[in-house]
Amino acid sequence: MTPVSDPADFAEYEAQWGRVRDALRSEFGDAAFYSWLKPLSLAAVTEGRVTIAVPTRFMRDWVVSHYADRIRVLWSWENPAVRRVDISVAGAWGAADPASAKAAAARAAGAQAAEDDAVAPVVPPAANGPRAGGAAIYNGEGYNGEGRGGISGGYVTGGYGGGAPLPPRSSKPSPVPAGQSRAGGGPANQPGGHQPTGHQSGGHQSGGHQSTGHNASGRGSSGHDGTGSGPVAYGAGRNGRSGAQAAPMSEAEADAEASHRAAERIDQWSAGLDPRFTFDNFVCGKPNELAHAAALRVAESETVQFNPLFLYGGVGLGKTHLMHAIAWHIRGRNPRRKVVYMSAEKFMYEFIRALRYKDTMAFKEQFRSVDVLMIDDVQFISGKDSTQEEFFHTFNALVDQNRQIVVSGDRSPSDLDGMEERLRSRLGWGMVADIHPTTYELRLGILQQKADQLGAVVPGKVLEFLAHKIASNVRELEGALNRVVAHATLVGRAITLETTQEVLQDLLRANERRLTIEDIQKRVAEHFNIRVSDMHSARRSRAIARPRQVAMYLAKQLTQSSLPEIGRKFGGRDHTTVMHAVKKVEELGSQDSSFADDIELLRRMLES
């Protein structure tokens, strides 16, 4: 094949690529475009054949399977001479800005094409420019200032926010002044390895390693903390490449390095798993039997059972415990399976960080390469549209690849206010398992088990007393037992009912004061002069229905009960009826100040 050798021709192909991209964007929409298509760049052109560069292998596979055919068709409409479109990984070059992307991608694709077909693509001279190899040039004081960052090892290392730009990771030879090693990365006065280089923001701690600043890429760390958020030690990577003597990384090496980093990161994300939260330590009873059975099924199966498994329930009822138990179990059975557990808050934090450091491709790739993804407390991303969008795409990508997803929340998917409808419906697709508030028997069982774990001798009467008095949630129950045991150990006295009451006086008082739905129904019925039984009845006249709605609203505001629990206490009504009541009372309160005053009065009476 004859390469296109005239830069003007290449420019013409670039213009065609621009139009093809526009067409792809309008066909596939903005979300797909920004995730998958925007990072592509025209790399090389030979007669009848164009090569598009992608930043990672994962992305290449995705683009090949989802978009390549369409790209080819659209391009042949633009230019019938184009009969073939190749998608190639930019690999060891990566790209930081459009100009260098072109150069880097051209080299990458050129190398690939040369390997494939022994055809040397011609890169327009201008595109290669002064940044040979697409790497930013470190001249001992800073950069040659093109774009916002250097390029190294396939990762963009953008000098974000105006800090001194970072030196490139030393995977590519570049003109470093003789005798000046890149190890340590920064200007000469920064010792290698443990000084923050370039931009620092905040100082974020993670995974037990302290980092005094972010590196600008969020990646490219020396590898010793695996987070990419710690101090930067460029040029001293895992493979021992160091600074000026480093040989260029091949595509395969770059991929291996990237996978290694992704694996480190995945391990680090799940590093917070609590070793106490296992299935062995989980006490199963009526309120949590469904959730427990579903969790166990997911943990024991190599294939996807239901996707996602959505666990929900009130505060401190064991959702996190079950998720950790799934992770431990899977790891125990098959350590090779990649399991990621993280809170939704952490997911958002990681996403924001990736956006900030222009590392979203790596972020996507890491998440989408896991076998089991578990996201705890998903309600946290309610109202956080961009994070939801990213989670939505991650979710879809994993479901498409038949990977298991487990999510927990404080309410059912359909009740997740502030969550996009499409995400809510996806979350409800699989198995939704509710953890109900504990019963006396379950609390007693949990107390017995926790006392055994502590190795403490606690009289049955004390356990029964605690199970009876502390009904709010298991976390509080466990805290109470810990206090009693700690007190006995410290003062060297046996645990008795008396010492227990003494040690826990504040907690017991607070629990006694805790409002129940029955208290609310009684008080609201009195206030509106109706019978308490009307709270449960099917009567729909406004004189009855309105006070009932008010009581539901107050139950939602003043207790920790979930919507289904509240519904059950109001004559077995559905949770959607409770939701409607809550909305109605809020609406009336905003329109009618005397109604709002009435509600406020009731609230104060109930809380006093």
Ligand SMILES: Nc1ncnc2c1ncn2[C@@H]1O[C@H](COP(=O)(O)OP(=O)(O)OP(=O)(O)O)[C@@H](O)[C@H]1O
């Ligand atoms: N059935 C159970 N058996 C043993 N321990 C339990 C059980 N349920 C909850 N716990 C314990 O209660 C504590 C709180 O549980 P966990 O953190 O899992 O609650 P959660 O539902 O995730 O709460 P939150 O909504 O606050 O995130 C943990 O120490 C956990 O071990």
